[in-house]
Each structure stands twice: as C-alpha cells, then as structure tokens.
Amino acid sequence: MRAFRVTESGTAPALVEIARPEPGPGEILVRVAACGLNFADLLMIEGSYQDTPPLPFTLGMEVAGVVEALGPGVTEPAVGARVAGFAGHGGLAEFCVIEAGRAVALPDAMGMEAAAGFVVAYGTSHLALAHRARLRAGERLLVLGAAGGVGLTAVELGSAMGAEVIAVARGEEKLAVAKAAGARHLIDSGAGDLRGALKALGGVDVVYDAVGGEGFDAALRATRPEGRILCIGFASGTVPQIPANLLLVKNVTVMGVYWGGYLRFAPEVVTGSLAEVMGWQAEGRIRPHVSAVYPLEEAGAALALLRARKSTGKVVIRL
Structure with missing residues (x-):
C-alpha cells in the first residue's frame, strides 16, 4: 500500500x-x-x-x-x-x-x-471545556488561536454550551470564520495590547489556549477570580512560564489538557465525550x-x- x-x-x-x-x-x-x-x-x-x-x-x-x-x-x-x-x-x-x-x-x-x-479537534475541545474546565452557560470564554483546527471547535462548542465567546485570531478572514462559528467578540491578535482589549470587555472566566507565548501572559492577567486556564498546546513555539504568585493572588487555576493521555488512564472519559459531541453533530448543533x-x-x-x-x-x- x-x-x-x-x-x-x-x-x-x-x-x-x-x-x-x-x-x-x-x-x-x-x-x-x-x-x-x-x-x-x-x-x-x-x-x-x-x-x-x-x-x-x-x-x-x-x-x-x-x-x-x-x-x-x-x-x-x-x-x-x-x-x-x-x-x-x-x-x-x-x-x-x-x-x-x-x-x-x-x-x-x-x-x-x-x-x-x-475526532481530535472536537474531542480535545469538548473534553477540555466540559470535563476539565466545567464551562457553564453565561461564562465568558476566551479562545486563543480561534481559527485553527482545535481553536475553531472550542469557539463552536463554547457557543453551543451557552458561553459568551471571545475569539482571538490574526486577520479579518480568520476572525470572520470564528464569528460564523459563534464568537460574540473578535480580537485581531496582530493589533497589539491583547490584555487591554480583554480588560475592556470585563475579563474572562475560562481561557482555551493552543498557542502559548505572549497571548497566555495577557490572558492570565485578564482572567477573573476563580477563572480556569486550559493549556492545550504551544503553536507559537513558546511554552509559558507561569508566575505562581499570580495564581495565588487571583485565585486562578491553570490546567493541562492532553487528550491522548486520557486514552491511557481514563478512556471512558474520551468515549463518553465523543459520543456526546457526535450526537450534537447528528442534531445539527455543530458543523x-x-x-x-x-x-x-x-x-x-x-x-x-x-x-x-x-x-x-x-x-x-x-x-
């Protein structure tokens, strides 16, 4: 073959x-x-x-x-x-x-x-948002790299779960794709001062980060008390170094999400998650x-x- x-x-x-x-x-x-x-x-x-x-x-x-x-x-x-x-x-x-x-x-x-x-994109995002972050309807979800393979599914699933989604991506074309997937707020990552833009919106409750680098740092400082930050990947090539003192004073949780790891230690979490999100697809809730x-x-x-x-x-x- x-x-x-x-x-x-x-x-x-x-x-x-x-x-x-x-x-x-x-x-x-x-x-x-x-x-x-x-x-x-x-x-x-x-x-x-x-x-x-x-x-x-x-x-x-x-x-x-x-x-x-x-x-x-x-x-x-x-x-x-x-x-x-x-x-x-x-x-x-x-x-x-x-x-x-x-x-x-x-x-x-x-x-x-x-x-x-x-499987990988929707599986990762659903497990991260539903199982790890316990995203609730009405919360504000920030998605970094919102037009990418996993990021776009996080926008779509977050919107389907009732969150107010902020999409960060580079350029009008990518932001338009994120808007079509359900993002309510759009931020161009090339415009600068991401932290200021997030603060102006009132901060965020959950961060979905597949990029790392400077975006993570800005998101951490704009996360509300008891917020949750999901580390999905580091497409920027820069792995963030997390100042633990900020986690302490802000009462913020940073959690890693390696979807493939669950296949080894908790495969039932993956199969249950995929069954649910595949059902959403069959119902037309996601595309x-x-x-x-x-x-x-x-x-x-x-x-x-x-x-x-x-x-x-x-x-x-x-x-």
Missing part, C-alpha cells in the same frame, strides 16, 4: 510503498477514506512530540473510513461499518490499524472528510469546518499549509 512516511530524523516525509498492516488482538483494519492533519504531525516530523513513534513511521493521527477486517477477539464494529478513529500515527496510508475501542460509528449524513477532522482537502500525493503541501498557519479549521487528506 502507499503511505506517507518519515524514514529518517530531520528529513522530509515521503510517499512510499510498504506492506499492508494486519490487525492484532483488539484491533481493526480500516480502509482509509480520509485523514485529518494536526499540528502534532509537524512535531512528529521534528521528533519533538511527546508520543513520536520510533523511526520509520507513517504520519496521520486520525482517520475516517470503512472497516476492512477485525483482529482476534474483536466483534464490533462490523466489517463494512463506516467509522472514524484515533490511530496516533499511521493514518496517512491506504490502510490503517487502530484499536477497536477508539473507533466511533459515523452518522449516515456525515461525510468522510468532515469525520476525518472531527465541522474543513478549509482544505488534498490528495495523498500532495500531503507535503498540506503540511506546509498547516505549518504556515494559512488554514482555518481542519486540513484533510483524501485517499
């Missing part, structure tokens, strides 16, 4: 021919129809992601497709079922093996490309936003788009 693969550290991934994998105990083999790209794929290429697999490996964390075969001991999902699932890696290939428990059935009306960009679709042959260009931060929502590879 064809696979987009990292063969050596520090070298660009390439499309190569490798043997088709076979599902082991507790696993299923999926004929991949689409694969969603994530910022973590870029980190894996660099070898800096916390779950980078040993070389050589195939990129692609999340897939949508049709169940091709079942491994020993697996009875469901059935062969032929349409599913989406989290593979961790291996999704940028014609076939991918994933754990059966990480696959979710797709609603009939949900297309493969939308499904491929659903996945895919801004670009590339064929497998152009996966390198798709990753370059992600690296340049020129995309909104998800970038998906179609097989």
